[in-house]
Amino acid sequence: MLIFCNINILSLFTGLVSLLVFMLALGAQALTPSHHLSPSDVDRLQAILSQPFTDLKSAYFSIVGLSKLGLSVADANGACSFIKANVDSSSVESLFYAAEASQALASCEIHVSNETRDLLHAAVSEDSTVSQIHQAVSALSSFSLPLASQEVVSALKARISKEDNVLAITLALQTASRLSQQAELGEILEEIEDLAARLDDLGGVYLQFEEGLEATALFVSAAYALSDHVDVEPPLKEDQVIQLVNSIFSKKSWDSLSEIFSVASAAAAFSNNRFHKPVIVSALGPATVSHSQPLLQLQVTDVLCQPLSSADVVVESASSVASKAAILSKTPFTLRDGIFELNFMASKPASGYYQFSVAVKGDSRLVANHVELKVKVSTKVAINNMDLSVVDKDQSIGTKTTRVEYPSKAKASFVADSHQNFAMTFQLVDETTGVELTPHQTFVRLHNQKTGQEVVFVAEPDSKNLYKFELDTAERKTEFDSMSGTYALYLMVGDATLENPVLWNVADLVLKFLEEEAPSTIQSKNLYVPKPEIQHEILFSGVLEINPPLPLFSVQWFKLGANISNFSLSPSSLLFHIGHAAMLGLMYVYWTHLDMFQTLKYLAIIGSLTFLAGNRMLAQKAVKSPLSAHHYAPKVLG
Amino acid sequence: MSDSVFSVLTRFVEEYRNRTSSKLKVIDAYLLYILLTGAFQFLYCLLVGTFPFNSFLSGFISSVGSFILAVCLRIQINPQNKGEFLSVSPERAFADFLFAHTVLHLVVVNFIG
Numbered sequence: 189m190l191i192f193c194n195i196n197i198l199s200l201f202t203g204l205v206s207l208l209v210f211m212l213a214l215g216a217q218a219l220t221p222s223h224h225l226s227p228s229d230v231d232r233l234q235a236i237l238s239q240p241f242t243d244l245k246s247a248y249f250s251i252v253g254l255s256k257l258g259l260s261v262a263d264a265n266g267a268c269s270f271i272k273a274n275v276d277s278s279s280v281e282s283l284f285y286a287a288e289a290s291q292a293l294a295s296c297e298i299h300v301s302n303e304t305r306d307l308l309h310a311a312v313s314e315d316s317t318v319s320q321i322h323q324a325v326s327a328l329s330s331f332s333l334p335l336a337s338q339e340v341v342s343a344l345k346a347r348i349s350k351e352d353n354v355l356a357i358t359l360a361l362q363t364a365s366r367l368s369q370q371a372e373l374g375e376i377l378e379e380i381e382d383l384a385a386r387l388d389d390l391g392g393v394y395l396q397f398e399e400g401l402e403a404t405a406l407f408v409s410a411a412y413a414l415s416d417h418v419d420v421e422p423p424l425k426e427d428q429v430i431q432l433v434n435s436i437f438s439k440k441s442w443d444s445l446s447e448i449f450s451v452a453s454a455a456a457a458f459s460n461n462r463f464h465k466p467v468i469v470s471a472l473g474p475a476t477v478s479h480s481q482p483l484l485q486l487q488v489t490d491v492l493c494q495p496l497s498s499a500d501v502v503v504e505s506a507s508s509v510a511s512k513a514a515i516l517s518k519t520p521f522t523l524r525d526g527i528f529e530l531n532f533m534a535s536k537p538a539s540g541y542y543q544f545s546v547a548v549k550g551d552s553r554l555v556a557n558h559v560e561l562k563v564k565v566s567t568k569v570a571i572n573n574m575d576l577s578v579v580d581k582d583q584s585i586g587t588k589t590t591r592v593e594y595p596s597k598a599k600a601s602f603v604a605d606s607h608q609n610f611a612m613t614f615q616l617v618d619e620t621t622g623v624e625l626t627p628h629q630t631f632v633r634l635h636n637q638k639t640g641q642e643v644v645f646v647a648e649p650d651s652k653n654l655y656k657f658e659l660d661t662a663e664r665k666t667e668f669d670s671m672s673g674t675y676a677l678y679l680m681v682g683d684a685t686l687e688n689p690v691l692w693n694v695a696d697l698v699l700k701f702l703e704e705e706a707p708s709t710i711q712s713k714n715l716y717v718p719k720p721e722i723q724h725e726i727l728f729s730g731v732l733e734i735n736p737p738l739p740l741f742s743v744q745w746f747k748l749g750a751n752i753s754n755f756s757l758s759p760s761s762l763l764f765h766i767g768h769a770a771m772l773g774l775m776y777v778y779w780t781h782l783d784m785f786q787t788l789k790y791l792a793i794i795g796s797l798t799f800l801a802g803n804r805m806l807a808q809k810a811v812k813s814p815l816s817a818h819h820y821a822p823k824v825l826g
Numbered sequence: 827m828s829d830s831v832f833s834v835l836t837r838f839v840e841e842y843r844n845r846t847s848s849k850l851k852v853i854d855a856y857l858l859y860i861l862l863t864g865a866f867q868f869l870y871c872l873l874v875g876t877f878p879f880n881s882f883l884s885g886f887i888s889s890v891g892s893f894i895l896a897v898c899l900r901i902q903i904n905p906q907n908k909g910e911f912l913s914v915s916p917e918r919a920f921a922d923f924l925f926a927h928t929v930l931h932l933v934v935v936n937f938i939g
Binding site: 745 | 852855856858859862863866917918920921924925928931932935936938
């Protein structure tokens with residue numbers, strides 16, 4: 189028995205280990221972006237960023253945001269004048285917006301006085317917040333003013349230890365990317381890894397800060413800005429990069445201009461940094477090819493929907509889902525007008541589904557550049573050799589087969605009575621290649637136009653892919669309710685891979701059933717009639733019947749001499765007993781008629797009466813009782 | 827060994843018959859009745875099935891609850907325990923018993939459906 193237990197434990201253990209290995213193997217399959225910006229989303233981003241400015245802050249977001257998307261503001265001169273008119277030289281924040289925005293414009297110089305410069309320098313200290321340091325440093329850098337990088341670094345380090353939140357550290361990263369490369373940025377660089385560890389993994393699909401989309405997007409742009417500046421690859425794995433892409437680009441309608449700015453910055457960072465370039469591969473339209481549309485077209489873009497024209501897109505392998513036979517291997521796509529195309533029909537695939545494994549090569553930065561794609565090959569079906577015949581059951585009379593060509597209808601109708609079978613055979617082939625097909629839906633529908641009856645049968649193929657349908661009139665009479673008459677016979681053929689589903693009225697079939705069995709009128713079967721209510725049987729009678737202990741109990745009590753003789757007939761005693769009986773009766777009425785609230789109401793009334801009466805009664809009993817002296821003797825203190 | 831068990835049992839039954847007051851014996855008979863009723867309900871549920879389950883539960887809980895309340899009453903009115911229940915007279919114990927039963931029956935009838 190011990191050995192048996194051991195074997196069980198061992199098998200359980202190996203089962204668990206293999207499950208773990210299996211799951212790891214599945215996990216090794218690379219993640220691809222499930223959420224990304226579409227061209228219309230990018231247009232919408234651009235449209236919102238191009239709206240007229242309301243204040244200097246919104247001007248900053250719009251101008252700098254558009255420049256990150258590689259676009260420029262419509263009216264650069266007007267924007268420059270707006271900045272100059274609205275800048276407040278006594279506020280570091282205002283100077284920051286003005287400096288960054290004017291730098292993004294082609295030629296917009298803002299005059300900086302000495303006081304302004306001193307103000308900005310003074311803001312760089314351990315006593316300012318990280319946000320203020322970031323704004324001051326960015327403004328100094330954009331105004332091309334000299335700045336002491338090492339001082340900034342020490343100020344930032346001091347502030348990071350005091351302000352340990354995501355946004356502050358992100359701003360510190362952003363600030364560090366504006367400093368001289370000779371400064372000691374190593375410690376600040378390490379913050380990227382610490383911050384990345386704080387990201388929440390949601391279901392293996394999303395990676396984001398709990399502070400939200402904006403914080404995540406700003407982190408991405410800051411991390412890549414600093415990494416590019418010091419030329420050190422950020423410690424983000426490929427899967428993490430894709431999860432960040434999913435998080436940032438899953439929201440398609442944004443709440444505020446600052447959120448839109450952060451998304452645009454992140455998109456720019458993902459498209460243009462030195463280390464990681466996420467690739468988005470999607471089919472143009474449905475991934476379907478057919479003889480009329482033989483080209484498989486793919487869009488291969490970066491996150492800003494710009495096509496990667498320099499990339500090589502190759503089909504690593506393409507195999508049929510059904511037969512697992514490989515059709516293609518290492519076949520390249522050709523680039524035409526920004527779309528990558530492949531003529532799949534040239535390989536003469538049979539209709540069905542194919543699993544494509546596509547690789548995008550040409551840049552070592554590419555992330556998520558292996559994509560799995562399911563491609564459907566559609567075809568048109570042709571119906572050959574449609575032969576209809578009426579066969580006598582005892583086969584004494586030779587069969588007469590009628591051939592019908594699609595899409596015409598048989599001229600004469602067929603007659604079958606209960607001694608005969610009706611048979612139909614046909615073949616379904618691919619119109620172009622002539623290969624036999626077995627579509628998902630091959631039905632034979634018989635429709636009685638007079639009564640509206642409809643009976644549908646399934647036609648099955650045999651081993652040689654020849655479809656046969658046989659109707660035994662006598663055997664199937666229940667399906668038809670034995671209703672004789674003319675039935676129109678239709679053939680229905682359909683499948684996901686067929687471009688031309690078929691509904692073909694092949695012939696008319698006159699069925700003759702035995703007259704006695706036919707019902708006078710056909711009742712339409714109404715399945716949706718309310719069913720009769722289920723009455724709950726009250727099992728009350730059971731209680732009285734199945735109460736075996738009760739007689740035993742009564743006998744015992746009688747033997748013990750229950751004290752019935754000692755009932756006093758004082759009013760309180762009577763009232764008590766009546767009240768108690770009333771309460772028990774109320775319980776019964778509650779069960780049958782009342783609800784809880786009404787019961788409680790009555791119970792309160794009867795209960796209080798019973799209580800008062802009972803109290804009086806028991807008190808009287810206590811007084812009369814010979815033991816009362818013991819009960820009510822006052823407690824002796826001390 | 828079975829000898830001594832048997833002799834202990836006979837001794838116990840004899841002592842019970844002689845020493846226990848009739849009041850307590852009445853309650854004991856009632857306890858036995860409740861116990862058997864509860865057992866029968868459970869047996870019925872095992873044999874016939876649990877539909878409707880709420881009715882079975884409420885009936886069974888009613889038996890169990892009544893048993894417990896009767897045991898409490900017995901403890902409280904037993905003169906041998908008077909030392910522990912100085913403030914509770916037998917009449918008070920009986921009144922408590924009735925009140926607790928009212929609440930129990932209210933709940934049981936609500937649940938029995």
